[in-house]
Amino acid sequence: MSENYSYIDTTDALRQACNELAKATVLCVDTEFHREKTYYAHFALLQIASREQCYVIDPTVIDDLSPVWELMHNESILKVFHAARQDLEIIMLESGGLPVPLFDTQVAAALLGYGQQIGFGNLVQRILNKALPKQESFSDWLARPLTSKQLTYAADDVIFLMPVYQHLEEQLQAKGRRGWLLEEQATLSSEETYRIDRQEVYWRVKGVNRLRPRQLAILRELAAWREDHAMHKNIPRRRIVADDPLIDLSKKDHLDLNTMGRMRGLSDGVIKRFGSEIIAAWNRGAECPEEDWPRLHPRSFHTSGTELRQELLDTLVRLRAEEESIAANILVNQRELGALASWGKQRKGEPPELSILHGWRRELVGNDLLRLLNGEISLRINPERSLPEIRDMA
Numbered sequence: 001m002s003e004n005y006s007y008i009d010t011t012d013a014l015r016q017a018c019n020e021l022a023k024a025t026v027l028c029v030d031t032e033f034h035r036e037k038t039y040y041a042h043f044a045l046l047q048i049a050s051r052e053q054c055y056v057i058d059p060t061v062i063d064d065l066s067p068v069w070e071l072m073h074n075e076s077i078l079k080v081f082h083a084a085r086q087d088l089e090i091i092m093l094e095s096g097g098l099p100v101p102l103f104d105t106q107v108a109a110a111l112l113g114y115g116q117q118i119g120f121g122n123l124v125q126r127i128l129n130k131a132l133p134k135q136e137s138f139s140d141w142l143a144r145p146l147t148s149k150q151l152t153y154a155a156d157d158v159i160f161l162m163p164v165y166q167h168l169e170e171q172l173q174a175k176g177r178r179g180w181l182l183e184e185q186a187t188l189s190s191e192e193t194y195r196i197d198r199q200e201v202y203w204r205v206k207g208v209n210r211l212r213p214r215q216l217a218i219l220r221e222l223a224a225w226r227e228d229h230a231m232h233k234n235i236p237r238r239r240i241v242a243d244d245p246l247i248d249l250s251k252k253d254h255l256d257l258n259t260m261g262r263m264r265g266l267s268d269g270v271i272k273r274f275g276s277e278i279i280a281a282w283n284r285g286a287e288c289p290e291e292d293w294p295r296l297h298p299r300s301f302h303t304s305g306t307e308l309r310q311e312l313l314d315t316l317v318r319l320r321a322e323e324e325s326i327a328a329n330i331l332v333n334q335r336e337l338g339a340l341a342s343w344g345k346q347r348k349g350e351p352p353e354l355s356i357l358h359g360w361r362r363e364l365v366g367n368d369l370l371r372l373l374n375g376e377i378s379l380r381i382n383p384e385r386s387l388p389e390i391r392d393m394a
Contacts (some may be wrong), residue, residue, distance in 0.1 A: 018071050026078045031044075032047075042284065048377075072099035108168040207244070222250060240274070255282045306345065
């Protein structure tokens with residue numbers, strides 16, 4: 001789509017654009033940013049489109065963005081995104097609040113059988129039969145001036161988002177799945193999701209699941225120390241210390257500068273600059289009382305016959321997914337199925353706490369999984385049907 005947008009690079013133009021956009025009930029929103037070299041995303045561009053207008057807003061040259069943040073915080077306007085997580089993080093950081101209510105077309109598409117994490121270009125192709133150009137996917141969005149190809153590419157991301165949203169909204173309503181979308185977006189729509197808890201970031205360290213409780217206590221302190229430095233310097237965590245040496249440090253029985261000097265992944269510069277701080281953080285973790293040690297979630301104990309029960313449960317899930325035109329891996333993952341299958345041996349007490357047994361997933365298939373484990377229903381082959389069918393045993 002060519003030049004069907006207005007480029008906004010002054011405060012006055014932004015105010016006028018926001019006055020026009022405030023008349024809409026639905027706005028499509030996207031951002032362009034870089035974060036390869038920084039801790040926080042470097043905000044480079046903001047695109048907003050109503051059904052009538054599209055604006056490409058340059059936040060690098062506008063000092064006061066408050067008119068657009070007022071628009072984003074207007075709860076009478078629905079804001080539509082595709083794969084919203086990082087866009088929302090930027091808006092939360094820049095404006096202090098989330099653009100709710102919102103509609104994530106990637107989440108909606110997953111609930112309608114388009115796949116779990118379909119890209120925007122593929123979704124546009126499937127719904128609108130339109131191929132979007134990809135040449136600007138890895139543009140330098142911080143370079144100025146932006147080219148006309150860059151601006152058109154950025155504008156298209158929200159111009160075509162509107163008809164995609166309309167199509168998905170109609171399908172959700174027709175299938176009675178609008179409530180499913182609200183459930184799935186609950187985490188996206190919570191400000192707590194975007195607040196960094198320095199005492200919990202260790203769970204994101206690659207290899208954390210290989211550590212024992214005392215080692216986890218050490219890693220918790222090391223990861224919190226690293227997070228503080230990365231945030232303060234606005235550089236990626238790996239530029240302080242990468243994940244692998246952080247895990248290796250957590251496994252040490254004792255730590256001093258000599259020990260650190262013999263480790264791979266810790267340069268002389270890192271040890272010289274941060275050695276004493278790393279040791280202090282390590283000591284805080286090592287001295288943590290045992291009752292305060294973190295612990296990994298216990299792995300499911302597979303009782304006899306678990307694998308066979310899991311296969312039967314999985315067949316029911318895939319059957320229901322096929323019937324409802326939804327990807328089976330959106331309904332449940334194999335870890336959850338394994339836990340449920342293991343519990344199904346004795347069926348003592350309440351079932352394990354699993355997402356498949358809550359909300360729309362329980363309604364769609366979770367209750368039938370429990371009934372199958374209880375022998376209340378069975379699966380059988382009907383030669384006259386292409387799919388197996390569920391049979392009530394009562």
